[in-house]
Amino acid sequence: MTTKVAIFGVGLIGGSLGLCLKGKPGLTVVGHSPRPGSLNRMIERGVVDTATQSMEEAASDADFIFLCVPVGNLEEYLEKLYALPLKPGCIITDVGSTKASVAARARMLSKPGVHFIGGHPMAGSERSGVDAASTLLFENAYYVLTPSPDVPEEAYARLEKLLAYTRAQIVRVDPVMHDQIVGAISHLPHIIAVALVNQVCDYNGTNGLYRMLAAGGFRDITRIASSDPVIWRDILLSNREVLLSLLKDWNAEIGGFIGLLEHGDGAGIKQAFEKANLFRGELPERRKGAITSLFDLYIDVPDHPGIIGHIATELGVRHINLSNMQIIESREDVPGVLRLSFRQETEMERAKDHLNSLGYSVYV
Ligand SMILES: NC(=O)c1ccc[n+]([C@@H]2O[C@H](COP(=O)([O-])OP(=O)(O)OC[C@H]3O[C@@H](n4cnc5c(N)ncnc54)[C@H](O)[C@@H]3O)[C@@H](O)[C@H]2O)c1
Ligand SMILES: O=C(O)C(=O)C[C@]1(C(=O)O)C=C[C@@H](O)C=C1
Structure with a gap:
């Protein structure tokens, strides 16, 4: 008997999941997109076995459904899916970069025999679309799962077993805590990168030397400013409250630097770099092999x-x-x-x- 995996939104993340799962023993992977052009591309790219424009067809008899659409579309997809006849025991999961809102929606939509387990692979890229998909994207990355307490352990274990094909390390986190932490280590850095690039872009408007001289440091800290605008609009709006609070802390952090410079406090500047060096040096090594090489x-x-x-x-x-x-x-x-x-x-x-x-x- 085959296990059917349906992927809704076959872009960078959905396509990478498809590459990890397609061709594995007993698995068949179907991709869904409302756009005919996307269906052809996902087949050509070899990330799914079959592709369909019909949501019903993709979801029908699926053992696992992965929602890999932008965060702003997750709730609408959940609602549509819960209105369809789904296979008893079906697990719906998502890969969205925020977890609290989708978890709350799923709790409101409960359906007997259908289990929702939020998910978020902590791996990605500034690139998007199925052409950027990679088999190695999740290797050695953390993959967060945020099951609500009523999800049976048996269902959680089934999803965990399937995700073993990604070679990611699964970690269970509460959805609200997830948004707090990921807000600080992913969403806030994206805002900072974009703000920095736009600040320099404005200076460059009157002097093209800014762009010309921008070298390694600027490129390293701003790579993620090239991320997809729609994907990131949705993420930031979905985690708005957390980000507003983090941005206040950020202002205080920057205010600290203003004070150090105003007072010519060399010891304080040195201390700030030493503290950062120490913490950064302790970050877990990411031994993946895909989009960014280590x-x-x-x-x-x-x-x-x-x-x-x-x-x-x-x-x-x-x-x-x-x-x-x-x-x-x-x-x-x-x-x-x-x-x-x-x-x-x-x-x-x-x-x-x-x-x-x-x-x-x-x-x-
Ligand atoms: N990019 C990253 O680094 C990263 C990492 C982890 C998780 N995520 C999350 O993964 C999800 C997908 O992001 P991605 O980077 O793969 O983006 P992507 O743009 O590469 O893929 C999104 C896919 O969804 C489809 N799509 C867009 N709007 C749609 C709609 N209204 N209805 C149906 N399909 C639609 C697109 O055609 C595309 O195939 C997002 O929720 C994002 O938060 C992204
Ligand atoms: O490596 C990148 O380009 C990413 O932006 C990946 C990244 C991150 O911020 O670390 C981005 C969004 C995700 O939800 C998870 C991972």
Whole structure:
């Protein structure tokens, strides 16, 4: 007997789940989208076995239903699903970046034999759409589940077992606490990144040197400012109360820096960096291999033709797999910096040794 998994909203997260589940023993994955163009793309991309525009068809007989649409559409989808005949024992879950509102809605909509278990994989990207989907996206990431107390352990265990295919680490959290914590470590940083980019964008309006000189530090802290505007509009509005309170704390934090600068308090500035260094150094290592690679090498490269091809060839003939290559700075007559990203630490070490032996200046 096959287990049917239905995915509503087959974009970055829905598509990545599809890639983790499709082809696994006894599983069949169906994707749903109201748009015919999206159906073709999810099939072409190979993230689902079948695709349908019909919600009824996708949900009918499904053992698991994953809602992977923007947060602002989750409640509407839940309502529509609860009005359909669903398979007894069916588990509905979602991947939304906020958990309290959808959990509250599901509690109001209860249906005998149907279990709602909120979910949130703590992995993603600034990219969106099914073309950005990746089998490795969730590997070694935390995957939060927020079951209400009335969800039977048997249902929770079934979902946990299915999610083992993502290779994520499951963690059970209360939905309100989830929104508080994820507000601070994900939603607030997105606001800060966008505000910073927009501040610099305004300065750049009168002097194009801002954009021209923006280098590693600015890029590192603002990558997430390129995230999808609709997805993030919905997340921020859904977690509005928490974010308003976090932004007040943020203002106080920035106010602290204003005070340190006004008083020329060097010891205080040093202390602030030391505290941040310590906490950041203790963050759990993310050993995934997908969209952002963890093992990066930096190489000073003279600005002359063919150099990048030479490095790529040298690694290629030694079967050292590169996952990404990026020129961080390139200016005429001045060495640029090339970033090479590897999925495996061993590959990075081999590349470092070899490029060193060729006389390149390489650092981690
Ligand atoms: N992007 C991330 O880093 C990330 C990480 C974890 C969780 N999430 C959550 O995952 C969910 C999906 O985000 P994503 O990054 O995969 O976005 P995405 O834009 O890549 O995918 C969203 C999918 O939903 C579809 N969709 C959009 N509006 C719809 C509507 N009204 N009806 C039906 N389908 C609709 C889109 O066509 C697309 O296939 C969101 O709830 C988001 O909060 C995102
Ligand atoms: O890596 C990124 O680009 C992300 O934004 C991923 C990220 C995060 O903030 O960490 C974004 C939203 C999610 O709900 C979970 C993860």
